[in-house]
Amino acid sequence: MWAKGTIAVVSVLAIGGIGFAIYKGVKKAIDKGKEGKEGREAKDELQQAESQGIKPTFSDAEAQSKVSLILSAADGCDPLDNGALEIVNTIKSLKNKADWYLLSSTFGTRTWDECGWGMGDVTGSLSYLLTSDLDTGEMQKVRQHLSSIGVNI
16 A cells, blocks of 8 residues: 555656656756847847947957856855956946947857855856846946947846
């Protein structure tokens, strides 16, 4: 009798686990498609800005360096908020909208670690990283600066 009950409970848990895994996989695929779209749009916007004579003020290698800096600042726990300050300062170093589009297209879709093993890894675009990792005040500073160079996120 107890064996039948155990089999029923294990079966329900297995079906629930499979359903949850499918849900997470589909959600991740949809999110990845959306985030990839932002990187492609940033490349198009960069080409359009360059055709209007607005050129990035830093090289592709410097863009890679800025992306690495942002990712390392966003990675893991940061109780003193030093990483957020580093991210805000990096965004404030952008001088025109071509800089933003170069940085955003270079960032593309990346994965970083949220605080603690319970949160897991997060995958997204640069604007997703900014909105998910920065608090309201920090995000306001970022939006103000980006707005001053002609970018709205």
